[in-house]
Amino acid sequence: MINTALLSSGQPIRITTENNELFGLQQRSLFGARFDYKASNKLTLGGTFMTLTEKPLTQKVNYMEEPISNSIFGLDLNYSSPSRFLTKLVDKLPFISTKAPSSFTFSGEYAQLIPGHPSAINSGGDKGGASYLDDFEASRSVIDLKSAVPWQLSGTPQLFPESQLVDNLEYGYNRAKVAFYNIDPIFYNRGGTSNLPASLRNDRNALSNHYVREMIEQEVFPFKETSTGQSTVLPTLDIAYYPFLRGPYNYTPNGFSPNGNLNNPKSRWGGLMRRIDINDFEAQNIEYIELWVMDSYMYKPGSQGGDLYFNIGNISEDILKDGRKSLENGLPANEDPSKYDETNWGRVAKLQPVIQAFDNDPAARRAQDVGLDGLSNTNERIKFQQLIAQIKNQLNPDAALAFENDPSSDDYTYFRGGALDQSNAGS
Ligand SMILES: [Ca+2]
Ligand SMILES: [Ca+2]
Ligand SMILES: [Ca+2]
Numbered sequence: 001m002i003n004t005a006l007l008s009s010g011q012p013i014r015i016t017t018e019n020n021e022l023f024g025l026q027q028r029s030l031f032g033a034r035f036d037y038k039a040s041n042k043l044t045l046g047g048t049f050m051t052l053t054e055k056p057l058t059q060k061v062n063y064m065e066e067p068i069s070n071s072i073f074g075l076d077l078n079y080s081s082p083s084r085f086l087t088k089l090v091d092k093l094p095f096i097s098t099k100a101p102s103s104f105t106f107s108g109e110y111a112q113l114i115p116g117h118p119s120a121i122n123s124g125g126d127k128g129g130a131s132y133l134d135d136f137e138a139s140r141s142v143i144d145l146k147s148a149v150p151w152q153l154s155g156t157p158q159l160f161p162e163s164q165l166v167d168n169l170e171y172g173y174n175r176a177k178v179a180f181y182n183i184d185p186i187f188y189n190r191g192g193t194s195n196l197p198a199s200l201r202n203d204r205n206a207l208s209n210h211y212v213r214e215m216i217e218q219e220v221f222p223f224k225e226t227s228t229g230q231s232t233v234l235p236t237l238d239i240a241y242y243p244f245l246r247g248p249y250n251y252t253p254n255g256f257s258p259n260g261n262l263n264n265p266k267s268r269w270g271g272l273m274r275r276i277d278i279n280d281f282e283a284q285n286i287e288y289i290e291l292w293v294m295d296s297y298m299y300k301p302g303s304q305g306g307d308l309y310f311n312i313g314n315i316s317e318d319i320l321k322d323g324r325k326s327l328e329n330g331l332p333a334n335e336d337p338s339k340y341d342e343t344n345w346g347r348v349a350k351l352q353p354v355i356q357a358f359d360n361d362p363a364a365r366r367a368q369d370v371g372l373d374g375l376s377n378t379n380e381r382i383k384f385q386q387l388i389a390q391i392k393n394q395l396n397p398d399a400a401l402a403f404e405n406d407p408s409s410d411d412y413t414y415f416r417g418g419a420l421d422q423s424n425a426g427s
Contacts, residue, residue: 026067027055042081048074048111056120059227066131069118074111080104123225143276143286146237148182153248153372154271155319157309167322167344175247176262177409178270179240184415185233188214197421206426210298211238220292236294241270243306248410249320249345249373253390260399273315320345320372329353331374333364346373346383346408371410380407 001007032050039045054067061067086102117129124130156163156171165171186195187207200206207213215234217224226232243265246252255263262268278284289310297303320326322343330349332339340347358365370376375383384407392400413419420426 026057029053029055042079044078046076046078048072048076053118056118059120059123059225060135061121061131063131063133066129067118067121069116071114071116072111073114074109076109077107079106141284141286143278145274145276146182146235148180148237150274151180151237151272152274153178153319154273155316155321157269157271157311159309160269163321165321169251169344171321172247172250173252174268175250176265176268176270177242177245177247178272179242180272181238181415182235183212183238185214186416187212195416197424197426199421199424200426210294212426239272241306243268243270246409248371249408251384251387251391253387254394256391256394256399258394258396258399260395260403273317322348324348326372326374327351327353328368328370328372328374329356329358331368331370333359333361333367335367340374346371346375346379348374371408373408373410375408377406377408377411384408 006013030050030052035047037045051071053069056067080103082101082103086104087098090096090098090102121129121131156175160174162170162173215236217226217232217234220234244261246260246262247270257263278286297305322345324341324343326348330351330353331347339351340349358368373380381388381404388404388407392403395403
């Protein structure tokens with residue numbers, strides 16, 4: 001306040017400011033035109049047109065904040081003509097004598113406002129435009145479980161009696177192979193810059209397979225509206241379960257077909273688990289699991305199917321149940337026996353590592369990145385020597401070799417690595 005006289009005047013001072021919150025973001029356009037036409041010295045015609053359009057920031061506009069798109073047009077007419085007849089008429093009036101000629105003038109104007117709104121706020125084929133009192137978007141809180149990263153192998157489910165066994169290989173006898181992943185988008189793009197392996201690039205059948213193709217959100221939610229710029233792809237969590245393939249750390253001594261498949265696939269299980277950071281579901285009002293599942297038997301009509309169980313609550317993280325917390329990055333780089341304990345499953349590090357990362361030294365990493373059993377393939381072969389011999393007896397030579405190469409069945413293969421390309425995986 002520069003002028004102190006205003007302050008000392010004792011008058012109430014009211015200050016208002018403009019709210020410029022959206023200023024500069026919302027685009028407004030004003031166009032106008034004016035036309036004049038002189039038809040003769042007596043008659044002029046004119047027209048005016050103006051339009052004001054506001055571009056909404058989003059398709060969802062709040063009530064009372066609707067953008068406008070208004071047009072105004074006006075027409076006007078002016079006619080002016082000297083009139084000898086009027087002059088004579090006035091002269092006829094008693095006591096009046098005109099000194100100037102009279103003239104006849106007519107002006108007319110017409111204007112109309114055409115109110116409207118930008119077409120961007122039309123919804124559902126209705127041209128009337130829509131504004132929202134509340135879109136209820138914040139009325140629902142969702143815990144998205146679709147990312148594969150937080151998921152990991154689970155321990156044996158309670159439904160299986162062997163789940164009670166501690167430090168006993170029988171705990172894993174029915175573990176079958178389960179794989180869970182999010183499909184890398186490179187597999188959806190067949191374009192020239194695609195990194196797709198050559199075997200897949202031209203295999204339309206493999207790329208259109210419903211289990212691996214790209215899902216569009218509206219296939220599942222036909223009435224879902226996606227605004228411009230928002231992805232229409234529906235991310236999926238893909239789970240592949242192979243009840244006849246031996247799962248990791250399954251050292252069942254019998255029940256194999258000669259090709260290495262497990263007999264009696266109905267008695268097997270595959271499981272994955274993850275944590276959810278919210279622990280009080282009641283306080284957070286978390287009420288249900290919403291699951292949209294693609295028909296797992298689409299290509300096998302009449303199949304008997306399987307069972308899917310959800311266990312919610314406190315779940316044991318002891319995947320190889322021995323009451324020990326095993327950390328690969330705690331394993332000694334030099335295989336120093338004083339730094340680990342040996343259980344029936346393998347090796348458990350005695351060290352408590354501070355960080356969750358492997359050693360920086362690549363040689364040390366080779367000793368650490370060996371799986372939950374803490375055993376490299378060589379050590380797996382040494383530890384389970386007798387079991388391996390017993391199992392190999394039941395297998396054909398190919399299956400026996402594959403079994404011996406990775407006895408714990410815990411080796412990792414990078415999905416974009418050369419090994420899978422060479423075996424034409426996926427096609
Ligand atoms: Ca354990
Ligand atoms: Ca291993
Ligand atoms: Ca292995």
